[in-house]
Amino acid sequence: MSSIELEGFEELEELLQDMTLTETDEKKAMKAGIDVIYKAVESNTPTGETGKMKEKIKEKVSKDDFSITGQVIMGAWYTGFEEFGTSQQKHHVGFFERSVNSSQNEALELLAKGLLK
Template sequence: MSSTIELEGYEEFEEYVKNMALDTVIKRQAVRSGIKVIGEGLENDTPVGPTGELAEIKISVKENALATEGTAKSKAFYDIFQEYGTSEQKAHVGYFERSVEENTEEAISKVAQTIFRKMG
């Protein structure tokens, strides 16, 4: 005895997915919402020095030929020394990478929410 499963409406769904084109504005908004989550996480996890400059995170979203990319980076030039350490200072090694890894899942879900909300 064989059993079968029939799915109705799959053709419409497949057609919807094929025709789904993301507008550049939607892509930029989605990437910005995700990178904002990562930036906020970095601001909270960054070691605070006397100036507080290291915790100021600059967020930008750019359109390349192949993708829309978002970046979050510190405005201070010495952030690399905090991330990788020096011969004298090893207290905060890896803080940037750990913070990004902790916030990646939330950022991805924020991007997906933004896209689905905009696509209707």
């Protein structure tokens, strides 16, 4: 009788097992990416008279239903007035958006590096 012998499946299975990411790995990668955005937002946040807006910035990495989510949270209640302006004040309009846009490529690179290691 003739037969076909296939080799290399053990190596393929080992390679696939090594590619599996744990939730901890995903959270570490997201934390590295969100840190870059957090630092950019913190450095571009206006200080104002009290300087409290910088103190209220928080970063959060959490697991939702099927994904890992990273957030930079501006905790001061008046942050919206600074970001979008008012009829009397438009000095810092768009500071948060500019910070995120300027750092998003670096954050995505760190995220990809952490996930594809």
